[in-house]
Amino acid sequence: MNSINKNSQEFSEGVTNWYLLNGRESLPWRRNVSGYKVWISEIMLQQTQVKTVIPFYKKFIKKYPNLESISSATEDDILALWSGLGFYRRAKNIYKSKEIIKKEYKNRFPRKFNELMLLPGIGRSTAGAIMSIAYKKSYPILDANVKRVISRYEKIDMSDKDVMKKLWMLSEFLTPINNIFEYTQGIMDLGATVCISRSPNCIQCPLNQSCKSAYETFDINKKIKKEKSKKKIYFTLAHSKKSFLLFKKNDKTFWESLWIPYDNQNLKKSNIFKEPYKSEVKNLNHALSHVDLDITIEIFDYKKPFKIETNLEHQWINKNQIDKFGLPKPIKSIIENYV
Ligand code: SF4
Numbered sequence: 001m002n003s004i005n006k007n008s009q010e011f012s013e014g015v016t017n018w019y020l021l022n023g024r025e026s027l028p029w030r031r032n033v034s035g036y037k038v039w040i041s042e043i044m045l046q047q048t049q050v051k052t053v054i055p056f057y058k059k060f061i062k063k064y065p066n067l068e069s070i071s072s073a074t075e076d077d078i079l080a081l082w083s084g085l086g087f088y089r090r091a092k093n094i095y096k097s098k099e100i101i102k103k104e105y106k107n108r109f110p111r112k113f114n115e116l117m118l119l120p121g122i123g124r125s126t127a128g129a130i131m132s133i134a135y136k137k138s139y140p141i142l143d144a145n146v147k148r149v150i151s152r153y154e155k156i157d158m159s160d161k162d163v164m165k166k167l168w169m170l171s172e173f174l175t176p177i178n179n180i181f182e183y184t185q186g187i188m189d190l191g192a193t194v195c196i197s198r199s200p201n202c203i204q205c206p207l208n209q210s211c212k213s214a215y216e217t218f219d220i221n222k223k224i225k226k227e228k229s230k231k232k233i234y235f236t237l238a239h240s241k242k243s244f245l246l247f248k249k250n251d252k253t254f255w256e257s258l259w260i261p262y263d264n265q266n267l268k269k270s271n272i273f274k275e276p277y278k279s280e281v282k283n284l285n286h287a288l289s290h291v292d293l294d295i296t297i298e299i300f301d302y303k304k305p306f307k308i309e310t311n312l313e314h315q316w317i318n319k320n321q322i323d324k325f326g327l328p329k330p331i332k333s334i335i336e337n338y339v
Contacts, residue, residue: 007210008173008174008176009176010210011153011174011207011210012174012175012176012179012183013176014206014207015183015186015187015190015206015207016176016179016182016183016186017206018186018190018205018206019182019183019185019186019189019190020182020186022189022193023182023185023186023189024050024185024189024192024193027050027054028041028054028057028058028061029041029057030185033133033134034066034109034134035109035110035111035130035134035135036066036067036109037061037134038129038130038133038134039097039109039122039126039130040057040060040061040094041053041057042126042129042130043090043093043094043121043122043126044056044057044060044085044090045143046087046090046121046126047086047087047289048085048086048087050192052085053085056081056082056084056085059081060081063081064081067098067101067107067108067109068107070098071098071102071107073095073098074095075091075092075095075257076324076325076326077324078091078092078094078095078326079091079092079257079258079325079326080323080324080325080326082326083258083323083325083326083327083328083329083332084329084332086288086289086329087289088255088256088257088258088326089121089256090121091326092120092256092257093119093120093121093122094121096119096120096121097119097120097121097122100118100119100120101119111135113127113128113131113137113139116130116131124142124168125141125142125143125146127139128140128141128142128184129141129143129184132175132180132181132183132184133181133184133185136180136181137180138175138176138177138180139175139180140168140171140172140174140175141171141175141184141187141188142164142167142168142171143188143191144191145187145188145189145190145191145192145195146171146187146188146191147167147191148191148195148197149187149190149191149195149207150167150170150171150174150187151163151167152195152200152211152212152213152216153207153210153211153212153213154170154212155212155213156170190205190206190207197218198218199217199218200218202214202215228287228290228291228292229290229291229292230291230292230293230294231291231292231293231294232294232295232296233263233293233294233295233296234263234264234265234296234298235260235261235262235263235264235295235296235297235298235331236261236262236264236273236297236298236300237261237262237297237298237299237300237334237335238261238262238273238276238300238302239299239300239301239302239338240301240302240303240304240305240306240316241304241305242318242319242320243305243316243317243318243319244261244316244317244319244322244335244338245261245262245305245308245314245315245316246259246260246261246314246315246316246317246325246327247259247260247261247262247263247312247313247314248312248313248314249263250312250313254288254290254291255328257326258326258327258328258331259317259325259326259327259331260327260328260331261297261331272308272309272310273300273308274302274306276300276301276302277301277302277303278300278301279298279299279300279301280298280299281296281297281298281299282296282297282299282334283295283296283297284297284330284334286328286329286330295330297334299334299338319335319336319338322335322336
């Protein structure tokens, strides 16, 4: 690492003052702030963009505005609200965490950094965001936006094997004691709206006098894109009188714990279905972060629902009730549009 800018105050004051004039104060999780609400928003914002998160966050908080209201929710209740947001492990972690909070903290949201770090799905940066935004305690964060700002500010070599250690040290050094609420949200917003990945708007940046990368161009195409794998899936979806036979997915590959049609696993025809009176086949593609799914769904229509012999968790779910279950977006869409 080059010698670092000595003046952390100049950095933090620049960010804080910029936030007071330009921060995204209208974001829904910035109103009536609480540890619980910062937690839900930070978990949703892991790996997902702000504009995608906003409607999901509003719906979630409308149903569960605080710990008390979520304390009796089932994992399915939480997965149902997460349906379409992706990375469903996050919803499962919220369920696990709220159960721990109920048992070990008398249903009061933890206020200590070390307690937060013990909850599933909360790492150092998320715990730091909760401590600084909800409790106004000085803790550094290092989400994707913050990484970009401080790595450019100090011109850090991102291919260095110790890069994360260096970035955490820098984030710690640059994080102020005072005005931590404004600083933390300011550095997140600066990364999201000014120091953006493709063409940073350095002219508008409060750090442009001391930033070691100011006015440089960044060729983000240089990054070698990882080739995504492809997976073919063959589902059978039984339907009768607006009810659909769905199975709870119990492997950890993707869509864990969501309700899906019967998975025929590489075209092995299942023998659990009787002959339908009508059938049709639908094909669709769905991109996940690490794999592209090529899905074939055979829809079987029956006069009435029937029992099947299997040890897989399953149930007939009425179309009007599917909002109460966690379903992957493409499956939900097929059911909603099936007539
Ligand atoms: S001056 Fe430019 S590169 Fe440096 S932090 Fe600001 S926007 Fe990013």
